[in-house]
Amino acid sequence: EAQVTQNPRYLITVTGKKLTVTCSQNMNHEYMSWYRQDPGLGLRQIYYSMNVEVTDKGDVPEGYKVSRKEKRNFPLILESPSPNQTSLYFCASSPRGAGEKLFFGSGTQLSVL
Amino acid sequence: GQNIDQPTEMTATEGAIVQINCTYQTSGFNGLFWYQQHAGEAPTFLSYNVLDGLEEKGRFSSFLSRSKGYSYLLLKELQMKDSASYLCAAMDNYGQNFVFGPGTRLSVLP
Numbered sequence: 696e697a698q699v700t701q702n703p704r705y706l707i708t709v710t711g712k713k714l715t716v717t718c719s720q721n722m723n724h725e726y727m728s729w730y731r732q733d734p735g736l737g738l739r740q741i742y743y744s745m746n747v748e749v750t751d752k753g754d755v756p757e758g759y760k761v762s763r764k765e766k767r768n769f770p771l772i773l774e775s776p777s778p779n780q781t782s783l784y785f786c787a788s789s790p791r792g793a794g795e796k797l798f799f800g801s802g803t804q805l806s807v808l
Numbered sequence: 809g810q811n812i813d814q815p816t817e818m819t820a821t822e823g824a825i826v827q828i829n830c831t832y833q834t835s836g837f838n839g840l841f842w843y844q845q846h847a848g849e850a851p852t853f854l855s856y857n858v859l860d861g862l863e864e865k866g867r868f869s870s871f872l873s874r875s876k877g878y879s880y881l882l883l884k885e886l887q888m889k890d891s892a893s894y895l896c897a898a899m900d901n902y903g904q905n906f907v908f909g910p911g912t913r914l915s916v917l918p
Contacts, residue, residue, distance in 0.1 A: 738908040
């Protein structure tokens with residue numbers, strides 16, 4: 696089944712403790728992206744990647760890192776999480792190109808205490 | 809700059825028709841998407857417009873005017889399960905990136 700797999704679904708952590716949210720897609724998509732979603736603010740892009748070893752900052756990249764060593768995986772790393780990073784996170788992928796829609800993972804609800 | 813605007817909330821009655829508007833300004837433009845998102849779930853694709861005009865898909869239709877930077881999503885014969893947020897998103901720079909609006913939360917009342 697074609698899908699974007701994101702883990703974990705829920706995560707509670709404490710300030711400063713490094714964490715990684717994994718994202719994997721099995722559709723051979725070139726484009727992958729991370730978003731955070733907060734009430735009233737909609738989906739805001741954190742980082743995106745056009746292909747392996749190519750990553751770019753989105754609108755809210757501060758406090759986050761990503762890597763794209765393989766086409767299928769695009770992990771999101773929080774080196775030193777802070778409470779303002781408490782949010783709902785979505786990974787998404789797309790074949791890239793005009794008219795190609797985004798496929799979303801199921802989301803990660805992160806709480807930083 | 810990039811900006812997408814849509815109403816925050818709308819309410820409609822079961823069986824009625826509702827139109828959700830979206831205005832956009834993006835650097836380069838290559839299509840307008842609409843997604844549906846139920847609370848706590850991932851967005852799911854509804855429609856895509858790149859040329860001016862109306863695209864119809866069952867109870868849902870989407871319209872685009874590129875010259876006005878305007879789109880709308882039309883939902884007919886509303887059902888309770890249509891209560892969700894509806895996200896407008898523009899693709900810019902020939903498929904290089906997506907910009908999302910804040911979403912419109914639709915409540916369908918009996």
